[in-house]
Amino acid sequence: MLAARHISKKFSGVTALDDINLELLAGKVTAIIGENGAGKSTLMKILSGVYDDYEGDVIYKGNKVRFKNPREAQNAGIAIIHQELNLIPYLSVTENLFLGRELKNAIGFLDKKTMRLKAETLLQKLKLSVPADTIIADLKVGQQQVVEIAKALLYDAEVIIMDEPTSAISESEVEILYGIITDLRKENKAVVYISHKLNELFKIADNYIVLRDGRTIESGEMKGMTHDGIIHKMVGRDIDIIRNSNAVKERNVLLKVDKLCLGKAGNTQKNILNNICFELYKGEILGIFGLMGAGRTELMEVLLGLHPDLTKATITLDKNIVRFTSAKDAIQAGMALVPEDRKKDGLILGLDIKTNISLSSIDQHASTGLIDHGAELTKAHHYIKALRIKTTSEKQTVKNLSGGNQQKVVIAKCLATKPKVLMLDEPTRGIDINAKNEIYKLISELAASGLGIIMVSSELPEILAISDRILVMAEGCMTGEFEAVNATEDNLLKAAIPKTI
């Protein structure tokens, strides 16, 4: 029904997809499997018209097509259901279904009656037993997802792409989803199913395609495949980064986290983080691996003193029991975080390098109340040189720096607070390979200088290459601990993939 031939896509020089081939058949469910960053979402964005500048061809029902925008793809019959649902919370089910394609009567007013009738028929077919004029916000997430599917069916979609459809719904809702998918299959629709949860894929998929590093590794029928076989195909690449050799010799505990739990706001039953215990040694690089949604970022946030009301934990830093009630507290105690999304959480994009570097530590230069601009400048120059930030001047606005250099500015900001523990959340996301290697080198140097480093990453080669020790998280729990010498891509990934559905 839909085929992709030799698709390649680059983002500002970085290859995201390389010669991808894919075939979606009518009446079949195709699973797309791959690690974070393997190119799954980029591929789906091309198929659904989000990107129109790519090499290669998309062939739909025998014709070459190139969708300029999602709307064109939708009209042609390709619908995508994103992980984050795209519904307007305070409009009704009917209004959402017909959003942008409202039916009108002869004099141009909304034809509410017909719309409601159509909506009700659809809901009935999908076995969603709510009135069509229910407000979306009153529905459960699983029900909202069914509404999204209904939207796709309303467009007469022939190809339905589901991105991590079970990430936010309960088990019983998953069963309903399976029922719907089975029906779609019977109606000869082509369904694409993207999920990290391999067990689900075995249940529901007919075919599979494994992507790795933007390339198609293998495709075939799901029947006969094993869990381990697929994991092996997902990983198993050569590591081209030099393995970290300066492992810690003496193990002095710097940070000890005991029984850390993070509750969910407004929900006392389910914890986001459950009973996390670990130690970090001086001069160590501790890698934390996990798939998206495993709770890694939340763990970093808790250790920076965010969510103090929802946190329960005993944290010992440098032999003192500490309790952080704000990021300010945590930073003063010696914690520092390089956040996952540097543009959103790490930098003030409109301000210059110097100001960003001294943001967390300006108090050091303002003991008299007035800022000592000379000392601030000296510090900025020091870090620009030490971290090899490429810029013409410390007055350069950080917005205009490359990703790698922006990341270095965030690291400089953290180092300027003289931290004991430096936490890095996905430190090399979205930066090119040379800059990545520079960041790795920097992390090793910092560890060698005695800092304790926690590095969260979902890139296996990266975490294997530079960590001294690796913790694995899945669904808010610690599911594995490996010394660098014992860690392999296979056993890390096995520990990271949730066993439950």
Added chain:
Amino acid sequence: MILSQYRSHLVKFQSLIALVLLCIGIGLLSDKFFTVDNGWNVMRQISVNICISVGMTLVVLTGGIDLSVGSVLAIGGAIAAGLLKFGIEIPSGNLYIGFTLLGSILGGLVIGSLLGLFNGWAITKFKVPPFVATLAMLTIARGFTMLYTKGFPVSNLGDSFAYIGTGWFIGIPVPVWISAIVIVVAIIITQKTALGRYIYAIGGNEHASKLSGINISKVKIIVYGIAGMLAAVGGIIVTSRLDSAQPNAGMSYELDAIAAVVIGGTSLSGGRGTIMGTVLGALIIGVLNNGLVLLNVSPFWQQVVKGGVILLAVIIDKANSKND
């Protein structure tokens, strides 16, 4: 290259250039404009707006807005006048507290600051949007002013109080001195203190600022407090100039202040702007008002022209930031 440098200088000084052109234009049309008297006149007139709009600039830089400044101005002036004239009488305890000139001024400033701090508290503690919180304060402070004055002006405050609004010191009107001090202090705060740094950082990216260890609530509360205090400063100048605290003083002054901030190039979404820009903005509005009066333009047209200038200023600013 040279052209773009030339361009960027032009952008930097666009408000100044606009002001100069405006002065030349009015000067050509009216021979009363370029006189020493008229110069001091304009400066004296804008001194109140400068006090308010400097405070407004700090608030807007954090990404907020303060609609209550006009009402806070009124209550600040009324309290200062009331304390000076009547003091505090507590009939049940047969207690009377009199206030000196300085004491009554301080009283007005303290009340202004407290109301501002309250704005900041409501905004940070209960996450009330600044627009709503200060809109509520606009009404509340006006109501308290009416309650305190019982709806009547407090007049005949004496020569020493009148000196603040009408006197001269070393050849310069006292209100101009006051606004100059306010400007200088505000420039020091924004350029030379950690607080100033945090104000820009919060307006630029509040979440990143929080993760960088900045106490967002504290900074915002202080900034709204400063805005309240500066509004009270304006109130005392107005009261002194009229020798009377009017219960409906300062009505819609917040709009002139916001206009000065916007014309001065401060982004309403926060993080970008300068005190000097706002001062130029206030000057442009002041000169425009003065010029239109000198040219005998009808007051109705004056409003139309002023609105047009605000719109034009923002359109030019947007066009420039797009080229950035």
